[in-house]
Amino acid sequence: MMTDQQLFDYTLMLADSTLIMSQRLSEWNGHGPDLELDIALTNITLDLLGQARFLYQFAATVKNEESGGTLVTEDSLAYLRDAHEYKNVLLAELPNGHWGYTIIKLFLFVHWQQQVYNNIQETKSDALAAIAEKSLKETAYHIRWTDDWIKRLGDGTEESHAKMESALIDLWPYTGELFQPAPFETFTAKARQGIFEEMKRSWQQQIFSVMEEATLSIPRDNTWMQSGGKTGTHTEHLGYILAEMQYLQRVYPGCEW
Amino acid sequence: MVTDGHMVSPAHITLTDIRKLVSEIPDPEIPVITIEELGILRDVCEKEGTFIIVITPTYSGCPAMDMIAVQIRMKMLEAGIPHFRIEHQLSPAWTTEWINEEGKKKLMEFGIAPPQGGTEEDLEAIHPACPQCGSEHTALVSSFGSTGCKALFRCEDCREPFDYFKCH
Numbered sequence: 271m272m273t274d275q276q277l278f279d280y281t282l283m284l285a286d287s288t289l290i291m292s293q294r295l296s297e298w299n300g301h302g303p304d305l306e307l308d309i310a311l312t313n314i315t316l317d318l319l320g321q322a323r324f325l326y327q328f329a330a331t332v333k334n335e336e337s338g339g340t341l342v343t344e345d346s347l348a349y350l351r352d353a354h355e356y357k358n359v360l361l362a363e364l365p366n367g368h369w370g371y372t373i374i375k376l377f378l379f380v381h382w383q384q385q386v387y388n389n390i391q392e393t394k395s396d397a398l399a400a401i402a403e404k405s406l407k408e409t410a411y412h413i414r415w416t417d418d419w420i421k422r423l424g425d426g427t428e429e430s431h432a433k434m435e436s437a438l439i440d441l442w443p444y445t446g447e448l449f450q451p452a453p454f455e456t457f458t459a460k461a462r463q464g465i466f467e468e469m470k471r472s473w474q475q476q477i478f479s480v481m482e483e484a485t486l487s488i489p490r491d492n493t494w495m496q497s498g499g500k501t502g503t504h505t506e507h508l509g510y511i512l513a514e515m516q517y518l519q520r521v522y523p524g525c526e527w
Numbered sequence: 528m529v530t531d532g533h534m535v536s537p538a539h540i541t542l543t544d545i546r547k548l549v550s551e552i553p554d555p556e557i558p559v560i561t562i563e564e565l566g567i568l569r570d571v572c573e574k575e576g577t578f579i580i581v582i583t584p585t586y587s588g589c590p591a592m593d594m595i596a597v598q599i600r601m602k603m604l605e606a607g608i609p610h611f612r613i614e615h616q617l618s619p620a621w622t623t624e625w626i627n628e629e630g631k632k633k634l635m636e637f638g639i640a641p642p643q644g645g646t647e648e649d650l651e652a653i654h655p656a657c658p659q660c661g662s663e664h665t666a667l668v669s670s671f672g673s674t675g676c677k678a679l680f681r682c683e684d685c686r687e688p689f690d691y692f693k694c695h
Contacts, residue, residue, distance in 0.1 A: 306679070310671035317675060320587025324617065400618035407620065407695055408587060410647050415670055 272393060272457045278332045279357065279454035280393065282347070283500050284386065285325035286358035289348060290508070291379055292318035293515055297366055307369075310415060314376070317408040322348075324401045331397075349519040353508045357452075360499035361444045363508045370423045370430065371437040377416040378441065381477050382448045384409050385469040392458045392465060417480045424484025434486055446495025449473070453501070540608060545578050546571045548602050555594040556674060559637045562595055566625025569616055578603070578611040583621045585695070586675045622646050623695045640680065640691040648694045650678050655691050657682035665689075 272280070295315040302308025326344035333342045361379055366372045387402035387409065423430045449470035451459050458465055478488050498504065518525060549571055550563035562568045562582070570581040580599055584592045596613055603611045623642040626634075631641035640655035650670050654663045662684040670693075672679040677690040 306669040306671075309673075310669055313671035313675045316588035316590075317586060318588070320584075320589065324587060396618075400620070404584075404617055404620040405587060407622075407646065411670065411693070414649070 272395075274332055274335065276454045276457055277393065277395060278329055279452075281325055281329040281332065281398065283357040283359075283452065283454070285322050285329055285347070286356045287362050287379075287499075288318050288325065288383075289322035290356070290358040290511060291362040291376075292316075292322060293511055294362065294364075294366060295372070295376070298372065303369055311372075314412050314415070317412065321401070321405045321408070324404075328397045328401065345519070349516045353504050353512055354502040356504065356508060356512070357500050357502060358504075358508075359444075359447050360496060360505060361441070361448070363499070363505060363511060364441070364444065365507060367437065368433065370434045371441070373416060373419045373423060374434065374437050374441055376412070377420050377480070378445055378448075378477065380409055380412040380416055381473055384413065384476075385473050389458075389465060389469060392461055420480050420486070421484045424481065424486040431485065434484070438481075438486060438489065442489040442493055443496045446493075447497040447499055450495075450497055450500075455500075540606065542571065542573055542578070544606075545580075545603075545608070548606060549580055549599055552595065552598050552602060555591045555598070557634065557637060557639065559633045560630050564627055564630035564633070566621060566627075567592075567595065576610055578608060579614055580611065581614045581616050583616045585621050588675060621695070623692065626692075634692055638689060639677065640689055642692045642694045645694045650691075650693070655680060657685060657687065658689050659687045660685040 292315050295311055295318070298308065298311050299315070300308065302311055323344055326347050329347060330342045330344055333339075359379075359382075361375060361382075364375060366375075384406065387406045390398050390402040393399075420434075424434050425431070449466045451466050455466075481488060550561060550568055552562050552568075554560050554562060554565055554567075565585070567582050567585060568580070569583050570579075572579050572581075580603075582592075582595065582599070599613055624644075624646065626642065634641040635656075635658050638658045640658055643653055643655060650667050653667075654665045656663050657665055657680075660682060662682055664683040665680050666683060668679040668681050668688065670678050672690050676693060676695065678693050679688060680691050681688045
């Protein structure tokens, strides 16, 4: 059985991961390789932002049920927490790099989201189940799009293939964290032994099959994995993202359009 | 208190009146179709003297939802209704299956090819009829179009591009 604090932390982890991924992707706005791709990525960015909003709104209602303390809102959660309070997975905050780099990041991320949303019933939260039910429809389209690009770039030219292989080696150490339960996720591990192993296997099955079709090398299983994002230990990149995202609210507290 | 040319006394407003008022609100992006025809308006009910309008968001990030809430608020205030509440219902999730036939016809007339049915599809495998010339000799340009809910297609006969409302 989840405590309210675990529910709050877990929801924040999902919300933060989705928001930071959205914020990173939005850096492509106006810089896409062509107009259709710029619009495609912007649409995905907006979907993720919408999901983040629902998650923050729910996190706020969970927090506000505690008696005493100032009321929180989706905005105060997003704009007034510092890097060490953010619980996003590290994969979300990594730089965009070249187009292929961004595609791989998003590919790994949206397949992870699908696993999480498909297993949300472990939280026993109706609100999270409703958010997951809705988000899965969008994730399905995100997956189609990223899978397609993995194949086009992986099984593309010699140059695109080489760039994708190199990017995959860089990014792979950040995937371990996705299936390592943080302390606030142990409710799930207790509830159903091995669920994180199951999710990881299912995730690997899906992405490896796409990567094989893309003629990309499957990384070794014993690669050293980076972690810490879920518990507030981030790379230096998050500081810059938050500085830009939170600037206005920090300088003009309470400002509105 | 005047609304639509009829004198309406707040004391005599019925649930039916409210339903009619709210169901006629057009979608901000596609003004030929109402929020009822799109399946965004889920329920209008009354509880202890407060009218409750239940809406459901289409896509998670849809910016029109904020606009729709504002328009509902304005309609209610114009009609002099003091006690009302707008509720957002996430489950059951909105689906294009809730767009009725009348709505689909209006989309087509407006120049947007309506969703073909189902809740997810392989966009590369379908050939929606061109809203301009009716030809089915159409091809996908991009899965993501001018808004999150639409994809971009091109007609190979009349050569015009058009939006397709994706199955959701």
